Amino acid sequence: MKHKTFFWFILPTATAMLLFIALPIVSVVTQSLFTPHEQILKTVENCTPFNCTESTVVDLEATEKQRVEQPLGRWAGLSIYLDRGHLATTAIAEAWNTRTSLGNFVDRLGNLPFYRAMSFTLTYTFVVTPLLIVLGFVIAVAVNSLHRHLKGLVIFFSLLPMIVSPLIGSLVLFWMIDSRGVLGTGLQWLLSNPDLSLKASTELTWIMLIVYGVWHSAPFAFVVFYAGLQTLPQDTMESAMIDGATRWQQTKYVVIPHLMPLVTFVALIQLMDNFRVFEPIVGFNAEAHASSLSWFIFNDLGGETRLLSSASASSVLTIIGVAILLSPVLVRTWRDFNAKG
Amino acid sequence: MSAKAFKQPPALRTFSSAFVIVWLVIAAFPFLWTLWGSFKIELDFFSKADWQNALTGARTFLEHGSPFTGDGYQGAWVQEEFWQAVINTAIVCFFTVAISLTFGTLGGYALSRSTYRYTFWLLIIALIFRAMPPITLVAGYLLPFFEWNLWGILPTTIIVLVAINQPFTLWMLHSFFQKIPKELDESAKVDGCTQFQAFRHVIIPVMWPGVITTGLFSFLLAYNDFAVTSMLLSKENQTMVPKIASFLGTTQTEGNVMFAVAAVVSATAPLFILVMFFQRQIVSGLTQGAVKG
Numbered sequence: 247m248k249h250k251t252f253f254w255f256i257l258p259t260a261t262a263m264l265l266f267i268a269l270p271i272v273s274v275v276t277q278s279l280f281t282p283h284e285q286i287l288k289t290v291e292n293c294t295p296f297n298c299t300e301s302t303v304v305d306l307e308a309t310e311k312q313r314v315e316q317p318l319g320r321w322a323g324l325s326i327y328l329d330r331g332h333l334a335t336t337a338i339a340e341a342w343n344t345r346t347s348l349g350n351f352v353d354r355l356g357n358l359p360f361y362r363a364m365s366f367t368l369t370y371t372f373v374v375t376p377l378l379i380v381l382g383f384v385i386a387v388a389v390n391s392l393h394r395h396l397k398g399l400v401i402f403f404s405l406l407p408m409i410v411s412p413l414i415g416s417l418v419l420f421w422m423i424d425s426r427g428v429l430g431t432g433l434q435w436l437l438s439n440p441d442l443s444l445k446a447s448t449e450l451t452w453i454m455l456i457v458y459g460v461w462h463s464a465p466f467a468f469v470v471f472y473a474g475l476q477t478l479p480q481d482t483m484e485s486a487m488i489d490g491a492t493r494w495q496q497t498k499y500v501v502i503p504h505l506m507p508l509v510t511f512v513a514l515i516q517l518m519d520n521f522r523v524f525e526p527i528v529g530f531n532a533e534a535h536a537s538s539l540s541w542f543i544f545n546d547l548g549g550e551t552r553l554l555s556s557a558s559a560s561s562v563l564t565i566i567g568v569a570i571l572l573s574p575v576l577v578r579t580w581r582d583f584n585a586k587g
Numbered sequence: 588m589s590a591k592a593f594k595q596p597p598a599l600r601t602f603s604s605a606f607v608i609v610w611l612v613i614a615a616f617p618f619l620w621t622l623w624g625s626f627k628i629e630l631d632f633f634s635k636a637d638w639q640n641a642l643t644g645a646r647t648f649l650e651h652g653s654p655f656t657g658d659g660y661q662g663a664w665v666q667e668e669f670w671q672a673v674i675n676t677a678i679v680c681f682f683t684v685a686i687s688l689t690f691g692t693l694g695g696y697a698l699s700r701s702t703y704r705y706t707f708w709l710l711i712i713a714l715i716f717r718a719m720p721p722i723t724l725v726a727g728y729l730l731p732f733f734e735w736n737l738w739g740i741l742p743t744t745i746i747v748l749v750a751i752n753q754p755f756t757l758w759m760l761h762s763f764f765q766k767i768p769k770e771l772d773e774s775a776k777v778d779g780c781t782q783f784q785a786f787r788h789v790i791i792p793v794m795w796p797g798v799i800t801t802g803l804f805s806f807l808l809a810y811n812d813f814a815v816t817s818m819l820l821s822k823e824n825q826t827m828v829p830k831i832a833s834f835l836g837t838t839q840t841e842g843n844v845m846f847a848v849a850a851v852v853s854a855t856a857p858l859f860i861l862v863m864f865f866q867r868q869i870v871s872g873l874t875q876g877a878v879k880g
Contacts, residue, residue, distance in 0.1 A: 247701040251782045255697030256709070259690040259753050266750030267716045270727025277726060385610050388603040391595060398866070400607060403615040405862050405869060410618075411811035411828050414851050417835075418617045421624075421848065426633035428620065428641060461613065466873060473874035493599070522720035525813050528832060540722045540814070547725055547818055554726055561723035572718045576711065583707050 271565070278326055278558035280319040285309050319555070326559045333563075334358045360560070363542040364567075369452065370538065371520040371571075374459035379512055381460060382467025383505070387497070389468070390475045401469070408465035416458055416529030423454065451535035458526050463519070467512045474508045475501070514575050521571055539564045618855065625852045626655040629845050659849030663834070669850050671823070672830035675741060676810065679826055682745045683809040684802050687752040691805075692798060694753075695760030696786055700769065710761065713754035721751050722814040732819070739821030747819060748809050755808070756801055762875060763797030764790070800872040803865055810858070827854045 247255075286308040292299050328335045337358055345351040355361045389400050407415060422429040425443045434442045444450045478501065486496050524540035527533060533541070539560065546557035595603070620641075624632040627647045634640040644654030651658075663669045698706045728747065732738040771793075772785040780788065810827075817829035825833065831854065834847040862869065 247697065247782060249703070252697050252701045252703075255693045255782075255786075259694035259757060260709075262690060262746070262750040263713070263716060263753050266728075266747050267719075267724060267754075270724040273727035273730070274723065277730070384606065388606045388610075391600070391603050392607060400611060401870065402862060402866055403611050405866065406618060406859070407614050409807065409858050409862055409869070410855055411813065413811075413813050413828050413832060414854055417831070417847070417851055418621050421632070421844075422617055422620060424633060426635050428638050431634075431638045465614070469870055469873045473870070493595075518718045522722070524720070524722060528813070531835070540720050543722050543726065544814065544818075547722075547729070552729065554729060557726040561726050564723050565719060568718050568720070569715075572715065575714070575718075579711065579714065 274558045274561045274565075276318065277554055278562050279322060279324075281322040281326060281555045282319045283309065283312050283316070284320075286312065322555070326555050327563070330358065331556055332360045332559050334360065359537070359542065360563075363537045363539050366452065366536045367521060367523060367538045367540075367567075370456060370459060370523050371517060373456050374463065374520050375513055375516045377456075377460045378463045378516060379467050379509060381464040382512070383471050383509075385464065385468040386471035386475055387501070389472060401472075404465045404468055406465075407461050408463065412462060412525035413529045415462055416526040419454075419458055419461070420530045445531070445535075448535040451530070451532050455523075455526050455530060455532060455536055458530070459520060459523065462526075463516055466516070470508050470512055471505055474505045478504055517571055518568070521568060539567065621848060622852055625659055625845070625848045626657065627845075628656060628658065629843075632845065632848060659845035660853070662843060663846040663849040663853070667834065667846055667850075669827075669830060669853065672825055672827045673853070675820075675824055676826040678741055679745055679748065679816070680806055680809045683748045683752065684805045686745070686749045687756050687805045688798055688802050690749065690753060691756030691760050691801065692794065695757050696764050696790060698757065698761045699764035699767075700772070700782075710758065713757050717754035717758070720814070721812070722818075724751075725815065725818045728819065738819065739824060741820070741824055744816060744819045744824075744826075747815055748812060751815065752805050752808055756805060759801045759804070759872070759875065760797060763801070764794070767793060796868075799865075800868045800875070803861070803868055804872055806861075807858075 286305045287302050288305040288308075289300055289302050292301060327333055330337055338355065341351055341354040345354075356365065385404065389397060389404075392400065410418075421427050423433070423444050424430050425434065425445075430442075430444065433444070434440050444454050482500050482504075483496060486500050491499065522540050523538045524544065527536060527538055527541045528544075533545075537545070543557050543560045543564065546553040546560065624641055627641060627644045628650055630646045631640045631644050634646075637645075640646060647656055648654050650656075698709060729738070732743060737743045767790065772780075772782075772789050775785040775789045776782065812826075813828045813832065816826045817832060820826065820829065822833075827850070831847055831850050834850060
């Protein structure tokens with residue numbers, strides 16, 4: 247295809263991505279380096295017939311003039327990144343210097359909002375991803391041995407947790423595990439603890455969110471592995487059987503190696519998707535006990551005061567996190583492409 | 588080799604069937620429970636006295652003379668104007684899917700037919716864009732959108748969702764077009780067609796299976812989005828998902844959780860129907876990238 251033809255074909259999609267993905271990234275990086283102007287104050291004297299008082303008021307004219315002259319705000323450099331709401335370098339240095347033990351240092355790190363969000367995001371990502379792969383694999387193997395008329399039905403119901411909006415899915419579960427809901431009551435009865443509430447403790451909230459994450463994403467792994475099982479080489483299975491391999495050995499030495507490329511694929515996609523965990527925290531109303539990087543940005547952007555600079559700094563840090571997670575994929579794609587020539 | 592040799596021993600068979608049943612309950616029961624409960628009053632849906640009330644609707648019966656009530660739906664759709672959100676969602680989804688597919692087919696086709704090295708870099712950039720959480724971009728949108736008075740309206744959200752959709756659409760359609768033999772459009776070009784005519788008369792008639800699959804995923808992305816729609820739409824233009832989230836803020840205190848329950852059921856119903864009709868396409872779409880390895 248000629249360069250010129252290619253250009254016209256790619257133009258609409260490239261323009262859309264340039265205007266609404268690439269430029270916003272530039273804008274986010276810029277905004278994170280500036281902070282809003284402070285209001286300019288002036289002292290005015292109010293005189294009544296009896297006495298004069300001095301008061302400080304906002305000089306609206308000067309403030310507006312400054313805003314028009316420098317719409318981005320004051321240059322802040324990296325200070326927003328290093329402040330207490332983000333990387334909190336001073337607080338960390340202090341915590342390190344005055345630590346009583348390593349545990350104490352980690353505890354104090356957990357009190358800083360950004361690190362709190364990061365620790366949950368990373369825990370969620372790296373716990374949910376392996377669990378959903380294992381669960382998805384087991385479901386795929388179990389469904390594969392069903393009668394073929396049942397398979398379609400099982401796949402239909404299995405797709406549901408994945409296809410509904412994460413917010414809706416988490417609300418549905420949230421209402422059930424409410425202490426007055428059916429699962430909440432069931433757990434109270436099971437553990438014979440009538441005051442048990444999953445919302446009240448940090449550990450239980452984290453477990454709840456992780457269970458939700460596995461429930462939501464396991465269908466994806468299941469469908470991919472199930473498709474992989476349909477292409478299982480029958481000859482190899484037969485030879486393994488003739489050689490006297492047990493069922494477990496067949497699974498271990500034939501099925502799992504055959505599915506391995508798919509496992510990598512699912513793991514990479516799910517690492518990216520779980521890293522952006524956000525809606526469940528809103529749905530489960532779990533802000534008090536768990537916050538993720540995405541929720542952290544959302545929280546800055548929402549409400550009356552839109553803290554754009556702070557949200558931008560968190561966004562840049564999140565993008566850096568995504569880049570680190572993504573680097574193995576990029577290296578792999580690069581190698582594949584070069585191998586193909 | 589007979590199928591008999593592959594047959595499982597009875598113990599394993601029972602175990603795996605039991606496992607599938609347990610999984611089905613885990614996957615489907617929450618939705619059925621919520622559907623059933625949405626026709627009850629709050630005291631039954633969240634029953635402190637007896638969990639069976641949620642099944643039998645004892646209190647609903649006392650209050651309404653019947654174990655079912657449409658009060659939640661009435662409250663959500665009429666009182667809280669959920670119908671407006673439904674219309675907004677329909678508009679957003681329709682235009683997002685239509686524009687994404689138009690841009691995506693053109694771009695994906697070009698990427699699959701060009702042999703130059705820059706196609707690789709374009710795909711890599713798309714992959715990086717695909718990996719970024721959409722919420723990280725929102726801070727970049729707000730300032731210019733406020734400045735130019737674009738904030739809060741549906742067209743802005745549609746074009747933003749189209750852009751966020753593009754990387755995924757491009758990858759999917761690119762791999763789909765690669766499976767269509769190049770000889771097809773090349774022979775058309777030999778016969779004197781321009782590249783665009785070849786695309787128009789040869790490729791478009793055979794591309795529909797891939798386009799439908801990709802369209803389904805674009806639809807799901809637009810339908811399920813919360814991060815972008817909740818930040819970029821004003822209150823009266825909200826789509827379903829942010830509308831439901833706003834119910835939680837306002838109605839939970841008023842004790843009208845049932846509005847949110849009814850709204851959740853209403854928003855899930857179209858997805859049920861979608862999966863029912865397009866199960867095959869969804870499954871093939873999910874596995875398309877995977878089986879290539």
